[in-house]
Amino acid sequence: MNSRKPNVLVVLTDQQRWDTTGVGGCSAGVTPEFDAMARAGTHVECAVTPQPVCAPARAALQTGRWPTTTGVYRNGLPLPAEGTTLARSFAEAGYVTGYLGKWHLAGQQPGEGAGPVPPERRAGYERWLASELLEFTSDAYRTVLYDEEGEPVRLPGYRSDALVDAAIRFVADHHDRPFLLFLSLLEPHHQNATDDYPAPAGYRERYEGRWLPPDLAALSPAAREGGALRHLGGYLGQIRRVDEGLGRLRDALRSLELEEDTIVAYTADHGSHFRTRNDEYKRSAHDASVRVPLALTGGRFTGGGLVRHPVSTLDLVPTLLDAAGLPVPDDVQGRSFLPLLGGGRDPGRPAEVFVQISESQVGRALRSERWKYVVTAPEGEADPWDDPRARRYVESELYDLHTDPYELDNLAGLDSHRQVADRLREALLAWLTRAGEEPAEVLPAPVLPARLQRRVDAEARELPWDGLPFGHQARRNGSPG
Template sequence: MKKKSNVIVFFTDQQRFDTTGVHGNPLGLTPNFDRMAMEGTHIYNSFTCQPVCGPARSSLQTGKYATATGCYINGIPLRQDEKTLAHHFNEAGYHTGYIGKWHLAGQEPVLEHQRGGYQYWLGANVLEYSSDAYDTVMYDNDNKPVKLPGYRVDAQTDAAIRYIDQHKDEPFFLFLSYLEPHHQNHSDNYPAPRGYEERYSGSQFVPGDLASLGGTAHAHLGGYYGMVKRIDEALGRLMDSLISLGLEEDTIIMFTSDHGCHFKTRNSEYKRSCHDSSIRVPTAFTGGCFKSGGRVKELVSLVDLPPTLLDAAGIPVPDSMQGRSVLPLVRGEKEGWPEEVLVQISESQVGRAIRTQRWKYSVRATGVNDSKDAGADTYGEDFLYDLQSDPHELNNLIGVEAFNHIAAELRMRLIARMQEAGETAPTIKPAEVKLNSGARRVSISDLRKKL
């Protein structure tokens, strides 16, 4: 009887899509991810459904939007009655393990009933507070602190390799959740391994939005890139361990991140905005049915990844999941796939956005508590970007008369997607009309054209 495929989630925190070579970064930061994407399946247009740590993680564990899990802001524990990936893999006869940052519990260390059903546990609820770059402390199944030697990325990778070796003779599902390249909160910097920041500081590649808007990129990009480099080296080490243990052919790996990083260009911190710098993430699969899957160009949401993992492992996808498996896309079956992704935004605002191949449309609620309210009855239009002519989202077209018919069409599509996510249809107030300023007109047929 053929052994079930092992499944590994390689999960980073706050990683921009354009840190990778397959997305045009010329610095050679991610040769292992790039090879994984080229030899496996590259989800070229991959987006978070919530650019905040805890909410995004609740969606990745459950396949539901954050408003459905109830974890729509940081600090709300995942409900005990929510079925996670671990529960589904447990029921299918897998051994399940979690290593790293959780951010879905109410305290540190994480009590057993708040661990989402994972059998093996070596984690921290908020790893950026329990550890530092060279001071990694997590908690085991008995909630005892475990100090792991080495740079934090390496310490977690060592733990993951030990787990794989110990469970190589049974099917396992391992969720490996890194903090990098997230900033270190108490010092507000990006602590790369010693010597790595210097490699990438100075006159290196700066994405167009950061080059135009500034923010803290000039101070932090070297460290950030250094962290990405070490993360990719960890991916390579993990893959090497699978080869050496004879597990390469039997293991599916998914690489993704919870959200991106805009380096304080869009608000006073690093995420929580509708912009691609905040919501677009690197995602790829390798192994099993994902071998030679090519590049998937359709827009895929973080909420689609849990059903994809279950589907790839031959586990039935429950109706409760709001995302959908991407395996039909891998097989070339594109009919019926949504033409936009929905993004829910909290903490910096109560906002909603959709992203299509060409357009970004975002609305913001007024008269609500950004840190407490999950949604609103009324929103006002906030952003409209034409990503074909303005890929770095520098020219906000909302309210420009020549584009009001585009906004009207996207408004209806946003409301429909919110309803599909279980929200009540809101009222969205159009933006005040701005002067045309010679702006060109775009037709509805142009809007609907797939680029």
Template sequence: MSGHRAERPNVIVVFTDQQRWDSTGVHGNPLDLTPTFDRVARSGTHAVQAVTPQPVCAPARAAIQTGQYPTTTGCFRNGIPLPEDCRTLADHFGGAGYATGYIGKWHLSDTEPVPRDQRGGYQSWLGANVLEFTSDAYRVVVFDDDGEPVMLPGYRSDALFDAAIRFVGDHADPAGGSVDDKQAAEGQDGEERQPFFLFCSLIEPHHQNETDSYPAPTGYEERYQGRWLPPDLATLAAAEDTTVHRHIGGYYGQIRRVDEGFGRLLDALRSMDQLDNTIIAFTSDHGCHFKTRNSEYKRSCHDGSVRVPMALSGPGFDGGRRIDRPVSTIDLPPTLLDAAGLDVPPQMQGRSMLPLLAEPDGEAAADWPQEAFIQVSESVVGRAVRTSRWKYFVTAPDADPWHAASSDRYVEAELYDLDHDPYELDNLIGLPSHREIADELCERLLERMVEAGEEKPVIDRHPAGAMAGQRRVDPHVHGSSRAPRRFGHQPRRG
């Protein structure tokens, strides 16, 4: 029986840390790690080519809270608090009458516990700035509204999902939404039930910093150790300084337990008759390449570092739909506001994805950029664009990646053909056969940098290399950033 619903949906974001896209079954992982996520992706909306705008924790988190690029907020690396004048998802939902809550890792403050004025406007708080420093797998310490430490029982991701379920229970419609008496489904004095916006930010499958380990629940690491590896990790794991074989079992075990907790959250919503009236978004801040690309786990342009799982369900997203073009997690904030019927602020630099669902071949979809824009910091000062087929990356050799948010000069560093080399094992930059496509991608990258508010830099060409056998690329046939659509359609703008 379906009862009366509040006109405005609840909204929940489940946010993992350092989760690769290909840890999920819908992306081909054969180990059945994510049956809950896979079900949501298949029955809801699956953003197939989702990437982060910044493969570093704090910048990625600033972007998903504000819908702005890290160079816009100033949070271009870890250790820079989110400016108090930045408007967040909590500010926008709270201003529209939502009850807002944050649970888990924040990483946008400069102190622990996070003071109230650095919590991004969230009304209810149960979190830690750097959760991997205040807790470990079975000792979970967070801080409450008053900044007092709270120890949560259970394995860490379980403990945070338990807290999320308690939040939902505290804010769910007391009538359960299943009665026919409208007055019973409303608050006192006939007021509409207050909807809620909850951001549940997990630490898993991030490593435990002080031990450089991936502590899975008891018995879970053993299930997955020594089993399937993505081709990039399988190829690059032989290097002495990589940690693939040592850590993959724990990493996979963490992901499996997160997925089980995600399933419990959905079950709780269903039991309170709130599932059909709740928009749920699941994604991650960035991926993990296990030190196969640099001396860290992320901070590179490769899909192992920047590509993430993303699926949405609930009002506006059900029906088994796919967005099979590059989108960014910076597009999630405007999408959630739009789906809840709220205005998207003009200062947001992401775009609502709803037009891609409403009219996949419509004008708005035709105007959608054919590439995602990525900023990289800490390892290098870098910039990238990723189309469905190509990845183009430049770095600033004269810039200090810890102190410089951007540069006035970059040099071409990497180019990958994702159609034929999806795990980016063959760097094509500098090949004469790929000069034209590199030039087109360079032009588009410059445009995206300026659109993001950066000064237009100079990008130096990579020195030409030798011809690679019979390679020859016609970008207008094989899908550059500006390739015309087939069957007589006009080229897409942007």
């Protein structure tokens, strides 16, 4: 790395599950480029979105702040025109900033001019070629974006290829000064009008029947009804083409001798459970909804190894600023995960990541290395569309991810796991404060009838907690919550 400030290139996919990657367990072989990047760079094994729906997750990725803080706690709400953003922070340091692809943060609705984004709604990006709702202004082979003047631009080729081509042009045009480029792809999101996954010609057929995630296999009746089995070939085909585009992008950096000077980060806004957990694709606390791929390379991330500690993608903004040697603004709520590289530790980092849920229900969740803990506002007490938070929640889900990684056995309400739930409840209450939310009451799950209670093995009785230094244990030792 020379003395020049590192370039930063973020590749964001839409609705991509973490386990579609080879390093995440997929056997279909659709992500060889991502896998190589993860192995040579830094692979965050358990990356979790702060909100399993498009606009709130994207707002967090642009600001490093919680959806309830930015006000974008559901789709259709605009990101504030002023305030700290990724683009403004890098621009202040002399970077040229560019955005390509899907935006979804101008607050526009389908049918309300869902393409052009006014300059004041672009979060400080200087170069611009994007669409507010790309799924409504494009199709697989018809990609229409809008330039800095709001004029439509049609790009040739398959949609993800067209956007990758535009990204390569941006890199070539701005290689002589530090740049931040945010490439936001639509794939592997479904095409809304047809509820289909239009892969490039021949790609659906190549991957049909090649791989089925264990949760979809277990929930196969719901998967068949919702179309998961029918759609997986197209979904995987889309991901394969995106991965090929990632390879072309990295080749372009090599050819311009920018590979060592460019930080590349690849992640997704949220995942997809293919209508097996509710009546659509996300908006649940299950890993299929909230867990996403995350790998980085270049700069300090090359050779960073495997990060096992759960990390929120809210942390990406401060991490990229930190890696570029830039100050992290005080109002950023995320935390840089650079200390975790190379097997490092971050003693002040909580054991869990926090998730806010809206639109389908008002809920909150914690995801630690071992446990998933979910609370939901009782029906009628909070409107999932209009209320960003609730005054009262009830425990609704508890999963032991060591024995049940695909969350098929809900332990909420079991006497055997009451201690676990109590400790997670205390950690959740601390997270509400940390995220700037008002205090709330969390009621225990209704106790299940005795005939449904399970025996707990000796190890679970002895180790009801995941052993990481936060929550009840940390407070007992006098550490800050």
